[in-house]
Each structure stands twice: as C-alpha cells, then as structure tokens.
Amino acid sequence: MTVPAVFVLLPALTNVALHKPTQQSTYHPGFGKPENVVDGNSDTHLDYCTHTADRDQNPTRWWMVDLRAFYTVHTVLITNRGDCCGFRLSDFDVEVSTQNLARVAMTSQNTQLCYHHAGSVADGATVQVDCSQPIRGRYVRVVLHTSVEPLNICEVQVLATSVAPAFILTHNFVRTKAHKAPGDVIQQVYVTSVTQCITTCEKDPACTDVNLARAMTVTSQGLKRACQLLSFGGISQTDVTDPNADWDFYQRS
Numbered sequence: 001m002t003v004p005a006v007f008v009l010l011p012a013l014t015n016v017a018l019h020k021p022t023q024q025s026t027y028h029p030g031f032g033k034p035e036n037v038v039d040g041n042s043d044t045h046l047d048y049c050t051h052t053a054d055r056d057q058n059p060t061r062w063w064m065v066d067l068r069a070f071y072t073v074h075t076v077l078i079t080n081r082g083d084c085c086g087f088r089l090s091d092f093d094v095e096v097s098t099q100n101l102a103r104v105a106m107t108s109q110n111t112q113l114c115y116h117h118a119g120s121v122a123d124g125a126t127v128q129v130d131c132s133q134p135i136r137g138r139y140v141r142v143v144l145h146t147s148v149e150p151l152n153i154c155e156v157q158v159l160a161t162s163v164a165p166a167f168i169l170t171h172n173f174v175r176t177k178a179h180k181a182p183g184d185v186i187q188q189v190y191v192t193s194v195t196q197c198i199t200t201c202e203k204d205p206a207c208t209d210v211n212l213a214r215a216m217t218v219t220s221q222g223l224k225r226a227c228q229l230l231s232f233g234g235i236s237q238t239d240v241t242d243p244n245a246d247w248d249f250y251q252r253s
C-alpha cells in the first residue's frame with residue numbers, strides 16, 4: 001500500500017534583525033558599537049563587534065535590537081567575539097518582548113524567555129538558540145544576568161516570521177502622559193490598542209502624531225478608545241498638560 005506524501009508549507013524564516021535599530025546597557029568609549037551586531041558582517045574581531053563599558057554598574061549587561069514590527073521569533077543565531085575573551089559570552093538569556101526593555105521594567109507580563117544558554121561559547125563560534133516555543137514580540141535582547149564581564153557579540157540573526165498583517169513601523173512614537181496636543185485633527189477613529197492607533201497614523205501620509213483617549217467608549221463594534229490623527233507636530237503648539245487629562249499624546253520621532 002502506498003502512503004500518500006503530505007507536504008506542509010511552513011512560513012519562511014528570515015533574518016529580521018539586519019540593519020534594525022540597536023541599543024545596549026552601556027557603551028565603551030573606544031569601540032564596540034551596538035549596530036555592529038546587525039550589520040551582516042560576521043567578522044569576529046572586536047573592531048566589528050559590540051562591547052559594553054568595562055565598569056558597567058547596571059545589574060545586567062545587555063544588547064537589544066528593535067525589529068520595528070511584531071514578529072514570531074523562532075531562532076536566534078549569536079556569533080561570539082573571536083580575537084579574545086570569548087568566555088565573556090556565558091550563561092546568558094535571550095529574551096523577546098513586546099515592549100522596549102530600555103524604557104520599561106522587565107516583568108513576566110512583557111518579556112518572555114526564548115532560551116537560557118548555560119556555560120560559555122567558544123571564541124568566534126556561532127551558537128544557534130531555538131526558542132522553547134515561537135514567541136511574538138518586537139524587541140530581542142541578549143542579557144548577562146550574573147556575570148560582571150562586559151558583553152561582546154559580533155553578529156545576531158533573528159529568524160522569524162511576520163505576524164500578519166505585517167506592517168513595518170518607520171517611526172518611534174513617544175508618549176507624553178496627561179497631554180492632549182491641539183494639532184489639526186485629520187480624523188478621529190476608534191481603536192482597541194495603542195499599536196492600532198499608531199499603525200493607523202503611519203498608514204496615513206498626512207498624519208504625524210496622535211492623541212489617544214484613556215477611557216473606553218461604547219461603539220457599535222464594542223468598547224473602543226478614541227484615536228485622533230494629527231496633521232502636524234502638536235508638541236510645538238501650546239501644551240495642554242493636566243494630571244487628570246483623559247488623553248495621552250504620542251509624538252512621532
């Protein structure tokens with residue numbers, strides 16, 4: 001008896017970290033820019049790697065990439081420094097988050113552990129980290145939680161699939177709490193999340209910033225929040241700051 005073959009089409013995994021914005025816990029004054037880690041060059045000499053400060057006073061040493069959109073992260077490839085000091089990349093975590101971990105406290109609500117790597121990585125070696133399960137997020141961080149050594153990494157590749165519908169944010173939006181900017185309102189829409197409000201703005205060529213209501217409003221589609229698309233940088237206008245305000249302002253940067 002012949003068993004028919006079954007083909008399962010899996011979504012293609014691509015490196016979504018290439019040339020995306022990066023940051024790290026501290027910066028060495030002489031070398032080691034964080035963007036070296038996503039430049040597509042896997043040279044393992046320090047000149048092409050990153051390096052946090054020698055006396056990093058932070059409780060952790062970390063490097064992070066902003067994928068600029070939400071993805072489902074499956075695998076992370078990390079290339080260690082090869083000219084020296086490979087032992088520094090040891091006992092590290094790879095974390096995936098929906099929020100910028102440089103701005104918010106790391107909690108179990110906004111961060112998921114992709115993988116804990118026990119032990120060190122050989123000089124110049126590339127280690128493949130498979131998340132325990134695919135994780136949805138925008139920020140991927142490599143963290144030394146216990147070591148006091150500087151963090152050196154030469155290349156990171158984040159293999160992921162798009163979260164449909166894929167939409168790439170081309171700007172950052174920074175929230176000013178209790179602030180409603182008096183810009184020209186192009187239109188007011190009703191949304192379910194901050195992300196939906198900002199994404200709606202990004203898709204409108206005339207939109208530069210948004211006001212987002214804090215309270216829910218009953219609409220025909222259920223409870224929603226009002227989102228005002230503004231046509232110019234309202235922050236340059238007269239500020240309206242009120243600790244009891246019902247709105248927050250998200251300025252595009």
Ligand SMILES: [Ca+2]
Nearest residue numbers: 036041154155
């Ligand atoms: Ca590199």
